[in-house]
Amino acid sequence: MALRALLTKRAPTLASGLGPFASAGGSGTGWQGLCHARGLKVAALPDLEYDYGALAPAISGEIMRLHHQKHHKAYVSNYNDALEKLDAAMAKGDVAAVVRLQSAIKFNGGGHINHTIFWKNLKPVNEGGGEPPHATLGWAIDTDFGSLEALVQKMNAEGAALQGSGWVWLALDKERKKLLVETTANQDPLVTKGANLVPLLGIDVWEHAYYLQYKNVKPDYLKNIWKVMNWKYASEVYDSEAA
């Protein structure tokens, strides 16, 4: 799709001075050239591996488009802005500024991390979305939760009970080699709940993730998102981390 060409992760060159995101939003046009010179690694909006409409009817194309092109892109550009400011503050030794930027970095950086995982967690039905996990991850789920249904029910319950904005995670505790269900508030990444936690699956329960389609009926969204869940990705992460 033409849209994908616009959003590919192409590192901007010093010579051009204008990255693919320069037109969208206005802020942070200076960072590309500067950061390249300083070696600062900036974030980039990742590509989706499927079309916006491919997850319908579980998640509508309109939501996917807004979620990716507006919300995630805003996190990326705000993170890059904050990163550049942080770099400048560190270079100047401005401690107050460094501290002041922490919340913006945590929020926008966390948003970028979480959504990058989220896009990989989802898969269209005709490409394997919703297929239950097998082998190692399947057995681990049975061991730690009893059954896949029990896990789904637990995650849905936690998601529905979450007040405000946040995420529900299926996490792997690397040290104890156990699976658990965790929630994080706002855009806090999973590691804020434990340094050993690896996210296998994440469900975005911010209202922007479902409101246009499901309105305030969050439980319906949670029920339907399992139809497009990419268990293969979760299995891959599990196998590499729990080995």
Added chain:
Amino acid sequence: MAMALPLAYASSVVNPFEAGRLSFSTKATKHKKHMYQFRKVTKVLAYYGLTNPPYKLDALEPYMSRRTLELHWGNIHRGYVDSLNKQFANRPLYGCTMEELMKTTFNNGNPLPEYNNAAEVWNHDFFWESMQPNGGRLPWGGVLDQIEKDFGSFSKFRDEFVHSAMMLFGSGWVWLVLKTNERRLSIVRTSNAVCPLVWGDIPVISLDMWEHAYYLDYKDDVSKYVDNFMDHLVSWHSATARMVRAEAFVNLGEPKIPVA
């Protein structure tokens, strides 16, 4: 300021044949099903109702659509009221106004399970009344004077309010409050359901920054939502009434008694 009034439910279906044995217990309802005194006891000690916004649901068009209000008030706000009443089935907190209930359940920072629902009910009641059709523009009289005194000018206040709203990470509310200790107006940003009332300040205006408040109308364009609120929706009438009431609790420097 209208609040959800509690109805202490002392329902007792009186059978005239039992009038002699009647006791005014607020706890029991006697249902006499047949002659052999089948007694069903219902305990309803506290109940809160859903108050209507002071305007029709389409009155705020085009800045807040009827559909948004139908969902926001009709489903979400109503949902909080229903959840609160359900919680009361297990543990009634009898005799509180919504404000008192919110302060009680906040429990000085260690909130009880009813807090979230109570606070959200109060917050939404306050929010509907913070808006009006043909609202926005400028305040007048005492409110304007106080704003100019505490912020420098109305446009500085407006900028600060908008900035605060844009800087909110996650769900929450933005408030113009009268701080009781500092005796001045201030802009406060709270997360999720927290209301400045719980730490003793007096809210004057609020803006719901939860995504459900604007997503249908504005999608991700938050700044347009906040601008429209300030320019077309905010009710300075309500703000004036609230300030008048607040001045009964906070002395803002009047009357100025001249020194002889």
